[in-house]
Amino acid sequence: MTEAAPEVRVSTLELFFDLVFVFVITQLADALAEHLTFARLGNTVLILAVVWWMYSGYAWLTNAIAPDSTIRRTLLLTGMAGFLVMALTIPEAFGEYGWLFGVSYLVVNLVHFVLFAGVDQGRARAMRLLGPLNIVAALLVLAGGVVHEPYRHILWVAAPVLQITASYLHRIEMHQIAAGHFAERHGLVIIIAIGESIVSIGVGFAGVHLSWGPILVAVLGLCIAYYLYWFYFAGDDARGARVLAATDHPRQRARLALQAWGYAHYPMLLGIIVASVGIKMTVSHATGPLHWGQASALGGGVALYLVGHAAFLAQLHLRGVPHRLVAAALALATIPLGHWFAIAQLVALPVVMVVTAMVEDLPEVRRSGSTAIGTFGRTPTSEEPS
Secondary structure, three states: OOOOOOOOOOOHHHHHHHHHHHHHHHHHHHHHHHOOOHHHHHHHHHHHHHHHHHHHHHHHHHHHOOOOOHHHHHHHHHHHHHHHHHHHHHHHOOOOOHHHHHHHHHHHHHHHHHHHOOOOHHHHHHHHHHHHHHHHHHHHHHHHOOOOOOHHHHHHHHHHHHHHHHHHHOOHHHOOOOHHHHHHHHHHHHHHHHHHHHHHHHHOOOOOOOOHHHHHHHHHHHHHHHHHHHHHHOOHHHHHHHHHHHOOOHHHHHHHHHHHHHHOHHHHHHHHHHHHHHHHHHHHHOOOOOOHHHHHHHHHHHHHHHHHHHHHHHHHOOOOHHHHHHHHHHHHHOHHHHHHOHHHHHHHHHHHHHHHHHHHOOHHHHHHOOOOOOOOOOOOOOOOOO
16 A cells, blocks of 8 residues: 555635635626526526636646745736626626626636646646637637627637537646545535525525515525535535545546536536525515516526536446436426415425435445545545545
8 A cells, every 4th residue: 555645625715716706606696686587597607607617727726736825826816806806797797897707707717827837747738728728718708798799699608618628629637636625625615605595595685574484485495505515515525536536547537527526516506506596586475476487496496406416426426316316307396386386395395305315315325325535635546445
C-alpha cells in the first residue's frame, strides 16, 4: 500500500466564491418568479448553462491550484466581481444590460484562462485549446447582448454548444482531479443553493399576514428543501467521491468528473431554482388553487432535481436511479393536485420523497450501498482497497 495523498479541503476563499456564485441562482429564481413564462424559463436555462459552465471551470481551476498567493487571490476576487455583476444584470440580461452581462462574462473567462496558465505544464497545455474556445463563447454572449432578435438568442445558444463541444476537443486527460476536493466543492454549492432557495421563499412572505395557510406553506417548503438535501447528502455524495478516486485512468476520471459533477448537476440546480419559484408562488394561494404554470413549477422543479440526481448516480454506477426516476414521475403527477388545491400538492411532494427515502433506507439497500468513504479530503491510491 502506498502512502495516502495529503488531504485537500475546500478553502474558505473557495466557499466565499461559491456564495457569490449562488447569488446568480437567487437572481434567476427571482426573475423567473416575476414573469413565469416559457420565454423567461428558456432564458433561465440559457443563463444558467453559460454561468454554470464557468463556475465548473473555476472548480476545476482551484482543484488544480490553491489560491494561496496574493496574485491568485486577487485574480480570483476579480472573477468573483465578474460573477457578481452578471448576477446583478440577470433581470435584463436579454434586454438593456445584455452588453454588461457579456462584458462581465468575458472578464470571468479571461481571469480563468490567466489563472490556469500558472499551473503545471500538462494542465496548461490542456487549456491551450479550451481556454480560447471559452473566450470565443464569451464573445458570442457579448455579441448577443448588443444585437437584436432573432440573432441575440442564436448567439446565446451557440455559446454553450461551443463550450460543450470544446470539452470533447481538448485533451481532458491532462487534468488531474483531486477527487475529494472536487466532490466536496460541488456538494457545497448544492447545499448553499438549497439554503438560498429557502431564503428566497422567505422573501416571498414580505407583507403577507401570517395565518395558518402561509405558515403551513413555509413548513412544507422547508420539508421539500430538506428532502432535496437528503437525496444528495445521505451518502451518495461520499460514494460518488470514492468512485471518482478509484478511477485510475486520467481520461476516464476527468470525463467522469465532467459528466457526473458538471452536466448532471446542471438539472439539479435548475430544479432548485424552479421548485423555489413554485413554493414562493404558493404563499398567496395557500388555501386555493394554483395556476397550471405555478403548479408545474412546483412539481416540475422537484422532478428536474431528481432526474439530475438520477443522472449523477447513473454516471457513477451507483444504485438508486430507478427510485429517483419513479419519484420524479410522481412529482409531476402532483401538478393537477396543485391546480385543484395548493396545499394538497405541497403535502404530496414531501410524502413522495419520504416514501422514496424509506425505500432506500431498507436494510438490504443500505448494505448494498455501504461503500461510502469517511471523508471528502482523502484520495485513495490504486493500491488501496476500494
